[in-house]
Amino acid sequence: AFSVLIPIMILGAIASSMINISLFPSIPLCCEQKLLGTAFGLLDGFQQLGGVIIPIFASMIIKATGGIGVTNYIGFLYFFFAIAIINTAISLLLYVYDLRHGAILDKVYKEDDKY
16 A cells, blocks of 8 residues: 555655745736735735645645545545646646746746846
8 A cells, every 4th residue: 555655645746846836936027016015915924824735634634534644644644646737737827828928937048137
């Protein structure tokens, strides 16, 4: 059972990091300078809200699958893997949207260039 879980956990961790890698650096390129604080605040607020809500759902899944035990964490891991897949899909959609609208996020800027 653990031989299946380890790759799922590794892939889930990599996929979950995709949203932070793609979303946070894109904020200054997508927003006006005067709205940067608000944009980062909203993004951080939604991330903190997810940090409150997701553990509640995770505990509900563990309780629904029989409580604490090695075999009862499969649904729990699939739940987090599904979230990671959604995060990866959002990152890819952001990338495709950017490519179709001028590739602002994909450009390389020199130090003296302005956005």
